[in-house]
Amino acid sequence: MEQPLRVQPDPTDPRLTRRVAGIDHTGQPIETSVTVERPLTLYLNGQEIVTMMTILDRPEDLALGYLLNQGMLKPDAVVTGVDYDDDLGVVIVRTPERTDFEEKLRKKTLTSGCAQGTAFGDLMEGFAQVSLAKTELRTSWLYRLLHRINTLPTLYLEAGAIHGCALCLRDDPIVYMEDVGRHNAVDKIAGWMFRERETPDDKIFYTTGRLTSEMVIKTVRMGIPILVSRSGFTAWGVELAREAGLTLIGRCKGKRFVALAGQERIIFDADLNYVPEESAKHWRKNSAEAMASDED
Numbered sequence: 001m002e003q004p005l006r007v008q009p010d011p012t013d014p015r016l017t018r019r020v021a022g023i024d025h026t027g028q029p030i031e032t033s034v035t036v037e038r039p040l041t042l043y044l045n046g047q048e049i050v051t052m053m054t055i056l057d058r059p060e061d062l063a064l065g066y067l068l069n070q071g072m073l074k075p076d077a078v079v080t081g082v083d084y085d086d087d088l089g090v091v092i093v094r095t096p097e098r099t100d101f102e103e104k105l106r107k108k109t110l111t112s113g114c115a116q117g118t119a120f121g122d123l124m125e126g127f128a129q130v131s132l133a134k135t136e137l138r139t140s141w142l143y144r145l146l147h148r149i150n151t152l153p154t155l156y157l158e159a160g161a162i163h164g165c166a167l168c169l170r171d172d173p174i175v176y177m178e179d180v181g182r183h184n185a186v187d188k189i190a191g192w193m194f195r196e197r198e199t200p201d202d203k204i205f206y207t208t209g210r211l212t213s214e215m216v217i218k219t220v221r222m223g224i225p226i227l228v229s230r231s232g233f234t235a236w237g238v239e240l241a242r243e244a245g246l247t248l249i250g251r252c253k254g255k256r257f258v259a260l261a262g263q264e265r266i267i268f269d270a271d272l273n274y275v276p277e278e279s280a281k282h283w284r285k286n287s288a289e290a291m292a293s294d295e296d
Contacts, residue, residue, distance in 0.1 A: 002148065007192060008176040009057060011158040016055050033159040037180045043092040044072060045099050055155070055162070055179055058188050059084045062179075063091040065191030069218045071125045072101055075194070127217060132225040132245050133201035139270040141204075142228070144171035146252060149206060150278065152176060156208070165189055166206040167198075167224075173206070182209030186218050193222065200224045207231075211250050216240045226265065228252055233260055254278035 009016065017033045024030045041051045042063050049072070054062060060082045067073040073093075081094040145168055155178045156162050163182035166173040167189050177188040186207070193200065200223035207215060207229045213236040219227045220240075226247040233250050238260045241248035247262030255275040259266060 003172050005176055006174050009155050009178045011153050011155050016057060016155055017159045035155060035159045035161045035180060039089050041090050042066060045094055047101065052184065053180060054184050059091045061188040061191035062184060063093050064194050065187030067093060068190050068194055069187055069221055127220060130220050130244060135202050135225045135265060136267050137226050137247060137265045138267045141171040143270055143275050149173055154178060164208045168204040168206055169202060182207055183214060190222050204228060211237045211248060213237050213240055216246060220244045220246055
């Protein structure tokens with residue numbers, strides 16, 4: 001029996017999309033939904049860290065996850081408060097210890113994330129020390145999981161221009177987050193896991209984005225042993241996944257996938273004769289308007 005998701009976006013939330021008038025390829029007037037992005041400035045105690053462009057649906061989770069994945073908060077850190085001001089577009093994370101990341105902020109790495117994600121300090125800090133669990137991945141879980149994710153009501157299907165990530169247990173997505181940049185969606189899940197004290201050892205991480213070095217590093221930092229995407233790989237992403245012992249699966253659509261790292265976790269228990277190809281109505285590249293135009 002399918003379990004309801006504990007967190008997922010609401011495509012009907014008027015703060016997340018806006019109707020905009022224009023014309024189509026034939027010159028006819030149209031009205032379409034577009035994703036709304038807004039700036040969010042993050043402070044750690046009294047220090048300004050970064051300003052991010054985000055859909056601002058879960059600013060507290062985004063703030064915590066960002067700091068965790070940048071190594072500015074440790075997994076066992078004590079957080080005394082997370083204060084968000086919607087009018088100012090500011091979120092402040094408070095800890096009892098004095099923090100000073102002036103030197104770390106001067107060392108910036110421009111990543112391959114959407115909207116040019118920036119990683120501060122040592123990108124690989126603590127990476128080699130992570131030991132991932134030997135959790136198995138059954139292909140029967142994978143196929144059911146993909147079907148469930150593809151049929152979720154999402155902002156992408158409503159307006160496009162957005163990435164999605166899911167935290168999954170076996171064949172059930174338990175949290176689904178979306179944002180204009182895939183790194184934001186990842187960070188929101190990391191922040192939620194921190195607040196809920198969710199254990200990572202038995203989880204699967206799914207993303208609609210590319211399997212880049214940044215995606216691999218963040219997944220390993222979160223302690224999740226399996227990373228799945230419908231998109232492709234980068235060479236450094238594969239190399240890092242193999243180094244960390246992360247199971248890396250890409251090009252995952254319908255009954256097809258490619259695993260380039262951590263293949264020993266995969267148990268091939270599904271009969272492919274009973275696994276359907278992905279239906280066009282579930283293609284993540286289709287927005288509501290694109291699907292409607294195909295039916296005309």
